[in-house]
Amino acid sequence: IGSQVMRLAMDADGRTRTLRTVTSDGDSVVHRWRQAERWRPGLAELQSLAGRYTSDEIGVTFVVAVQNGTLTVSSRPGVVDTLTPTARDAFDGSDNAVWFTRGRNNTGREMHFGASRVWHFTAGRVP
Structure with missing residues (x-):
């Protein structure tokens, strides 16, 4: 520089x-x-984030699920991204960062993500 x-x-x-x-x-x-210790969530912690999160802005509903002890996210059938825990409620995806905010009952309330061209995009949990 x-x-x-x-x-x-x-x-x-x-x-x-x-x-x-x-x-x-x-x-x-x-x-x-x-570097902080990598977050190692238990199954119950992962399951509390699982659910459907939607964005009216882009017209997509993301399905977050627990498969084989890991958290996954899918934006359409047949496309599944496995998330790797980094810090509490935060994950690395294949091409983006994903993090969650929790609601009063300690379950996921919003899913946030960012990548090289989009930062802090938010999808709210569907009841």
Whole structure:
């Protein structure tokens, strides 16, 4: 970036990463971050997110289900994406990030997703 030199390194623990930026005048800034433990939801937690979520904006109803102990989402018959847990109520899909907000009864209320061209798209749960 311009006259900056950047170095990215990973510590021996494999979870802590360091980014050091050195500018042309010799100043440097070091950023360190540590990956949080990956969320490992139980079957009941996954089932509480399962259901139908709809978006009037694009006219699609997404079916979220638990299959073989994992959460899946489908926007049409025959197209199923398996979701990988990342942080609490958040998942990686094949080409997007998916996260849920919960309602008063602790079940999924809204499904949110984002990808390279769409960020924070929301679909509400169908009763």
